[in-house]
Amino acid sequence: MTRSGQTHAKSPIKEIALQELRIARTNRMAMLLLAIFAGMMLLSGFIGWTAHRTVTAVYEEILREGATAAPNPFSSQNPLDLMQNTVIYVILIGALLAIILGVHSGLGDRKAGVIDLIFSRPLTKSQYVMGKLLGMQLLMAMIMVFAGLVSWTVVLLVAGKALNFTETLSLAGFLVSAWLFLLPFNCLGLVFGAGARRESSALLMPILAWVFLTFVMPQLGTAEHPVALLNPVAAQPAAQGDFFQINRAALQPLSLTDRFKDLSAILLHLGDGGSSLKLDLLMLGTAGLLGCGAAIYLVKRDSLRGRLYE
Amino acid sequence: MDSKYAIRMNKTGMHFGQKQALADLDLDVAEGEIFGLLGHNGAGKTTAVSIITTLLRPTSGTAEVCGYDIMRQAKEVRRIIGYLPENVEFYNRLTLEENLSYFARLSGLSKPEGRIRDVLDFLDFKGHEKERLETFSKGMRQRAGIAQAIMHMPKVLFLDEPTSGLDPQGVINLRKIIISLNRELGMTIFMNTHSLSEVTKTCTNIGILREGRLLYQNSLEDTMKAFPGESSLEDIYLHIDSGYE
Numbered sequence: 001m002t003r004s005g006q007t008h009a010k011s012p013i014k015e016i017a018l019q020e021l022r023i024a025r026t027n028r029m030a031m032l033l034l035a036i037f038a039g040m041m042l043l044s045g046f047i048g049w050t051a052h053r054t055v056t057a058v059y060e061e062i063l064r065e066g067a068t069a070a071p072n073p074f075s076s077q078n079p080l081d082l083m084q085n086t087v088i089y090v091i092l093i094g095a096l097l098a099i100i101l102g103v104h105s106g107l108g109d110r111k112a113g114v115i116d117l118i119f120s121r122p123l124t125k126s127q128y129v130m131g132k133l134l135g136m137q138l139l140m141a142m143i144m145v146f147a148g149l150v151s152w153t154v155v156l157l158v159a160g161k162a163l164n165f166t167e168t169l170s171l172a173g174f175l176v177s178a179w180l181f182l183l184p185f186n187c188l189g190l191v192f193g194a195g196a197r198r199e200s201s202a203l204l205m206p207i208l209a210w211v212f213l214t215f216v217m218p219q220l221g222t223a224e225h226p227v228a229l230l231n232p233v234a235a236q237p238a239a240q241g242d243f244f245q246i247n248r249a250a251l252q253p254l255s256l257t258d259r260f261k262d263l264s265a266i267l268l269h270l271g272d273g274g275s276s277l278k279l280d281l282l283m284l285g286t287a288g289l290l291g292c293g294a295a296i297y298l299v300k301r302d303s304l305r306g307r308l309y310e
Numbered sequence: 311m312d313s314k315y316a317i318r319m320n321k322t323g324m325h326f327g328q329k330q331a332l333a334d335l336d337l338d339v340a341e342g343e344i345f346g347l348l349g350h351n352g353a354g355k356t357t358a359v360s361i362i363t364t365l366l367r368p369t370s371g372t373a374e375v376c377g378y379d380i381m382r383q384a385k386e387v388r389r390i391i392g393y394l395p396e397n398v399e400f401y402n403r404l405t406l407e408e409n410l411s412y413f414a415r416l417s418g419l420s421k422p423e424g425r426i427r428d429v430l431d432f433l434d435f436k437g438h439e440k441e442r443l444e445t446f447s448k449g450m451r452q453r454a455g456i457a458q459a460i461m462h463m464p465k466v467l468f469l470d471e472p473t474s475g476l477d478p479q480g481v482i483n484l485r486k487i488i489i490s491l492n493r494e495l496g497m498t499i500f501m502n503t504h505s506l507s508e509v510t511k512t513c514t515n516i517g518i519l520r521e522g523r524l525l526y527q528n529s530l531e532d533t534m535k536a537f538p539g540e541s542s543l544e545d546i547y548l549h550i551d552s553g554y555e
Contacts, residue, residue, distance in 0.1 A: 015415045022412075026403040113399025117458065120363050120393040121416040122385045305365065 012123040016131020017138060023108055024139050030104060033097045034143055040089040041147050045154030048082030052158065078269040079159040080167055083151050083174075087264040090178045091214060091257055098182035099206045101139065102189020105132050106299070107202055110194070110308050125301045129190070133292055136186050137179075144175040174267040180284040181260040185210060187291030195303040214257045220247040259283045316341045316376055316466045316498035317362055323370035324357050324522075331357040332522040334371060339515070341376075341465075344492050344499045346513035346530075348506065348547060354522040355502040356396065359468050362500070363393045376465055389418065392464035396471040396502075398455035402444035409443060410457055417462035429457050433487060449480035456487060460497070467491060469501040473508050481505075485512050506543045516543075518550050526550045 024030045052074055059072050109115050118128065151171060156162050163171060188206040196202035252258055263280040264270065317339040324332040332354045339345045349355050360366040362373055364384040372379060378386040400409045407426060414422035430436045435453050438446075446454065452472065459467060469488070473481045489512060491497045503509060509516060510530070517527040528536070530543075537546045 012416050015412065019412050022404060022408065023401065112401050113397075114401065116360075116363075116365055116393070116395050117398070117400075117413060118416065119365055120388060120391065121413070122388040122418060123416060124385075 011127070012121070013127050013131040013134060016123075016128055017135035020105060020132060020135020021138060024101075024135075027104060027108075030101060030139075033093075033100060034146075037089070037093055037097055037143060038146060038150055040093050041086060041150040042154060044083055044085035044089060045151070045158055047085050048154075049158035052082070078167065079155050079161070079163060080170060080174075080268045081270065082155055082158055083171070083268055084270050086147075086151065086174075087261060087268070087270075090181065090264075091260065094178060094182050095185045095210050095214070096207070097143075098140065098185035099189040099210060100203070101136055102186040102191075103193035103199075103202050103206065104189075105136050105186075106190045106193020106195070107199060107308070108193075110304060110306075111199075115304050119301060119305070125299065125304075126296050129194075129296045129299045132190060133187070133295060136190070137183070140179055140182060140186065144179050147178075148172060148175045170267045170269070174264055177260060177263040177267065177281065177284060180281070180288050181256060183288035184256065184291035187288075187295040190295050191298045194299040196308075197306065198309045213255070217251050217255050218258055220244070220251055253283065256284065256287055259287075314341060315339065315374070316343070317345075317374070317500060319358070319362070319371070319373045321371035322358075322361060322368045322373050324354075324361060324366065325369045330522055332361070332368070335519075335522070335524055337517060337524055337527065339498065339500060341498050342492070342496065343515045344488065344513045345501070346509040346516045347500065347502050347519055348504075348509065348516060349502075349519035351504075353519040355519055356470055357522075358519070359393075359470050359500070359502055363391055363468055364388055389462075390465040392459035392462070392467040392497075394452075394455045394459045394467075394469045394472060396474055398451060398458075400443040400451070400454060400458075403442060405440050405442055406446075406454055406457075407439040409454065410461060413458040414461040419462055422461065425461055426457075429461055432490075433457055434483075448475045449477065449483075452476060452480065452484065453487075456484070460491060460495075463495065464497065466498045466500065469499065471502055471504065473503065473505050481508065488512055506547055510543045518547065520551060525553075 056072060056074060059068075062068050109118060119125075148171060152163060152168065185206065188209055189202075192202045192205045196205070259280045263277065263284070266277050266280075315338050317337065319335050319337040321334040321336060322332055323330070323334050335354075335358060337358075347355050347358065357366065361368050362375060362380060364380050364387050367381060372381070374380065375387045376390055378390070380387050401412075404412075410426050410429075411422050414425060419425060426439070427436075430439065433453050433456060435450075435457065438450065443451065443454065452475075456472075459469075472484055472488070476484060485508065488499060488501070492499050501513070513530055515527070515529045516533060518525045526533075533543070533546060537549060540546045540549055
């Protein structure tokens with residue numbers, strides 16, 4: 001063996017990202033969550049199909065009885081309407097999936113005990129975190145592409161016709177907005193996974209943050225029932241009273257869930273979104289970038305090297 | 311950057327809160343040495359290695375590896391060192407080849423496949439490339455640990471308690487490897503150890519650390535001559551250590 005023959009790789013970020021994908025392949029929890037997410041997509045289509053069939057059966061019944069001459073209410077509806085439950089699944093299952101993937105990413109190398117092997121190599125902590133983020137986003141992108149294929153196929157089978165180009169573009173836009181919505185949750189999971197001293201608190205803290213963003217923050221302005229907050233409709237007007245009026249004005253534009261629901265309503269043609277598509281996209285994009293920046297800044301080498309208790 | 315010293319520690323100190331782990335440590339290791347740092351548990355050996363390998367920042371003083379400052383030129387230092395931690399761990403669900411390839415790429419090798427073959431051949435460890443690390447014994451993990459540490463042909467190799475937990479045959483094999491790395495590839499080797507018999511058979515120079523202070527440093531040959539009344543390194547170690555008290 002000799003010292004000769006070395007060629008130097010350009011950046012460790014790519015290597016960390018690829019390793020993230022290799023590890024995800026062997027991570028049973030990640031695979032299980034992916035299966036659940038895909039299953040939810042199918043379920044969303046099934047629920048849409050059941051609703052479609054029931055309403056159509058009732059319509060045909062009353063049409064036979066001559067009780068109506070109106071057209072089938074589904075005939076004028078956009079086929080993407082079948083996917084409206086997907087919005088709820090993204091907010092619920094998707095966000096949890098993003099948090100768990102982030103936590104696993106932050107914890108993975110600590111649990112494997114390879115942090116010292118990694119940081120005795122010529123890379124910086126920022127490059128390490130960027131690699132982790134890139135790897136996770138590649139994985140999330142794959143999940144979204146998979147979800148898109150499932151959704152497209154479900155609509156084809158249920159509605160009996162393929163989505164046209166514009167509708168396919170709308171579906172793709174919805175998946176991109178879902179990816180942007182989930183990005184801050186990924187980052188949150190990564191920060192806590194990399195810094196927590198216990199695996200249980202690494203999961204608990206981002207889940208609390210998710211509960212706050214999804215339920216508490218919108219409720220502070222609207223006083224709505226928590227379940228109603230999941231519906232993919234435009235953000236509701238403020239409840240009566242100065243407290244709610246002020247909170248809504250201050251918090252609603254910043255509420256990630258409201259922005260995502262607005263965008264989904266516009267893209268899946270579920271009624272008018274409360275604000276504009278561009279503004280919603282800008283807010284989600286900014287939140288994603290801030291999440292990445294915060295992760296790069298907040299993850300510390302010493303925390304990564306710190307002892308992890310079961 | 312060249313330096314006749316592979317490692318220089320200049321008044322390097324380290325505190326963890328109120329606890330002093332290293333106290334103004336001055337230590338020089340010349341290129342080509344196999345240096346053994348001896349000491350009790352908690353003497354500060356692992357802290358010293360963690361500082362020189364840039365994993366920890368000292369709270370005072372400086373240190374250099376082959377002339378590169380460990381704080382200002384940490385990346386350059388990491389390019390020229392290899393490190394085997396005590397109780398080395400890997401991605402257990404990945405194969406040996408996947409693990410080695412990842413760490414080699416992080417060390418800067420863009421196409422490490424040929425190097426992996428060469429290193430496994432050098433360590434007499436071929437045939438396990440496709441096996442997952444979770445199936446490996448302690449001795450096999452230690453070899454895998456050496457493999458990841460030398461994949462990029464470092465100038466200085468740090469071994470933290472390399473023989474810990476190995477069976478006698480494993481210790482003999484590892485000793486041969488360490489000597490070959492030094493003689494055939496010219497690596498300077500810095501190892502922390504409790505095993506005095508191992509130091510006698512492997513090291514050219516020694517240092518003795520106690521409570522973060524360097525009590526003694528010399529070549530093994532001169533050390534044996536300097537204590538004619540003592541029959542073994544174990545006795546010399548106890549002699550120096552008791553003198554401190």
